[in-house]
Amino acid sequence: MTIDIISVVPDLLSSPFAHSIMKRASDKGLLQVNVINLREYTTYARAQVDDYQFGGGAGMVLMIEPLVNAVEHLQKEKQYDDVIYLTPDGETFNQKMANTLSLKKNLLMICGHYKGIDQRFRDHFVTKEISIGDYVLSGGELAAAVLTDAIGRLLPGVLNDETSALTDSFQDNLLSPPVYTRPEIYRGWAIPNVLKSGNHKLIEEWRHEQAIERTTLRRPDILE
Numbered sequence: 001m002t003i004d005i006i007s008v009v010p011d012l013l014s015s016p017f018a019h020s021i022m023k024r025a026s027d028k029g030l031l032q033v034n035v036i037n038l039r040e041y042t043t044y045a046r047a048q049v050d051d052y053q054f055g056g057g058a059g060m061v062l063m064i065e066p067l068v069n070a071v072e073h074l075q076k077e078k079q080y081d082d083v084i085y086l087t088p089d090g091e092t093f094n095q096k097m098a099n100t101l102s103l104k105k106n107l108l109m110i111c112g113h114y115k116g117i118d119q120r121f122r123d124h125f126v127t128k129e130i131s132i133g134d135y136v137l138s139g140g141e142l143a144a145a146v147l148t149d150a151i152g153r154l155l156p157g158v159l160n161d162e163t164s165a166l167t168d169s170f171q172d173n174l175l176s177p178p179v180y181t182r183p184e185i186y187r188g189w190a191i192p193n194v195l196k197s198g199n200h201k202l203i204e205e206w207r208h209e210q211a212i213e214r215t216t217l218r219r220p221d222i223l224e
């Protein structure tokens with residue numbers, strides 16, 4: 001899968017995919033992330049990509065022309081399944097959307113900045129608008145990194161243990177149960193006995209109960 005990300009601050013996206021699971025995904029050739037600098041696609045002087053908004057008001061708006069230049073240039077190489085604009089007024093991202101997007105071949109993400117982007121680009125080029133939550137970030141880059149991570153780790157072969165994405169929180173509308181590792185007792189705090197029982201059926205039952213209890217307490221809204 002490829003994810004292309006258009007940004008005016010491409011440096012913000014140099015590190016998130018260079019480590020850990022995202023690095024493994026790209027080393028294995030399962031996920032290719034390309035960050036595109038919008039300023040390379042402007043014809044305006046001094047690499048200008050934004051301007052004041054018509055009608056007045058504070059804040060700059062990304063101009064349509066550099067965005068279209070960039071998208072149409074990229075579209076010569078590949079066809080995108082979706083052109084995603086990251087914006088606080090988009091649909092709130094969740095695990096189900098990550099699952100759906102992980103089945104696509106080529107995604108293009110557009111990061112806005114300042115007051116956003118010219119509405120005509122949204123009307124004519126964007127196919128999905130996504131937010132990562134009800135708060136405002138200074139740009140779409142961190143949101144694009146969040147989506148790319150959530151999608152990338154779902155690609156077959158990215159995680160070592162293929163079952164581990166299936167047991168994630170949210171994957172079955174339940175939060176994950178507690179987990180423990182060595183030492184067995186720390187400062188007198190012991191791990192639950194059942195985890196040492198060797199009885200896999202009992203352990204699975206306990207984990208399921210814990211997941212239900214945790215979800216009931218913390219996120220009754222997602223419980224089916």
Ligand code: 6GU
Nearest residue numbers: 086087132133135137143
């Ligand atoms: Cl996708 N962008 C920005 N700028 N702020 C956000 C967001 C996206 N999602 C939540 N807040």
